[in-house]
Amino acid sequence: MSQVKSPAAAFLLFITILHHSSTAPTAKAEIRHGIPRDQLRKRNPVKAAGGDHGHHLLPGLSLSLPEPPFIPLYNWAQHEFVQAHNELRAKVGSPPLGWDPTLTKFAHDYAVKRKQDCDYRIHSGGPYGENLFWQLYKESSPREVVASWFDEQRFYDHGKKRCVCHPEREGCECGHYTNVIWHSTEKVGCSGYVYCNGQKGILVVCSYHPRGNILGKSPLP
Numbered sequence: 001m002s003q004v005k006s007p008a009a010a011f012l013l014f015i016t017i018l019h020h021s022s023t024a025p026t027a028k029a030e031i032r033h034g035i036p037r038d039q040l041r042k043r044n045p046v047k048a049a050g051g052d053h054g055h056h057l058l059p060g061l062s063l064s065l066p067e068p069p070f071i072p073l074y075n076w077a078q079h080e081f082v083q084a085h086n087e088l089r090a091k092v093g094s095p096p097l098g099w100d101p102t103l104t105k106f107a108h109d110y111a112v113k114r115k116q117d118c119d120y121r122i123h124s125g126g127p128y129g130e131n132l133f134w135q136l137y138k139e140s141s142p143r144e145v146v147a148s149w150f151d152e153q154r155f156y157d158h159g160k161k162r163c164v165c166h167p168e169r170e171g172c173e174c175g176h177y178t179n180v181i182w183h184s185t186e187k188v189g190c191s192g193y194v195y196c197n198g199q200k201g202i203l204v205v206c207s208y209h210p211r212g213n214i215l216g217k218s219p220l221p
Helices: 006-021 078-091 101-113 142-155 175-181
Strands: 129-135 187-190 203-209
Touching: 078 142, 078 175, 078 187, 101 187, 101 203, 129 142, 129 175, 142 175
Parallel strands: none
Antiparallel strands: 129 203, 187 203
């Protein structure tokens, strides 16, 4: 025989069931941390320099990251530097140059070393032939860079095997030209464009092996 309950009694029964359900034990999620819990309170957000823009750094993390190591690759710029040399060497009968990663890294490392003062007049003193190019504002193409060196041809006297101006000086020099065309040089590697600090311009360094510019010798056979 079924028992008929009043609406009020049915409502009280529903409340009782709901209360027991809400107080029943439930599974507890476990949070795991990579560091001891007592140290978590010490890891307060650190505001980035220049104001709070919603980005926070962990303590000890610096905003200025070191430059990644330079890996010399035969990319478009390197191809253009090599081609520019070879096209101009062909004009005087010198054989084409090959690209070399060791020369490229040496040239790049020295250009980076000169970033602070951007002084293109100071050579590395390394074991290779070397040309430096500096420009203040415009970024010349690889062909324009090499052509500016080759343009010194007008100051070189091939008969006397030296520059028409002696000693050489700014505005009348030939060493860049002779490095570009030196007959016995076989390989070249260039730094690419390195931007100097303080908007002082850009530097390009090219290294040559075997080195040329041997005093008293002709760049051509």
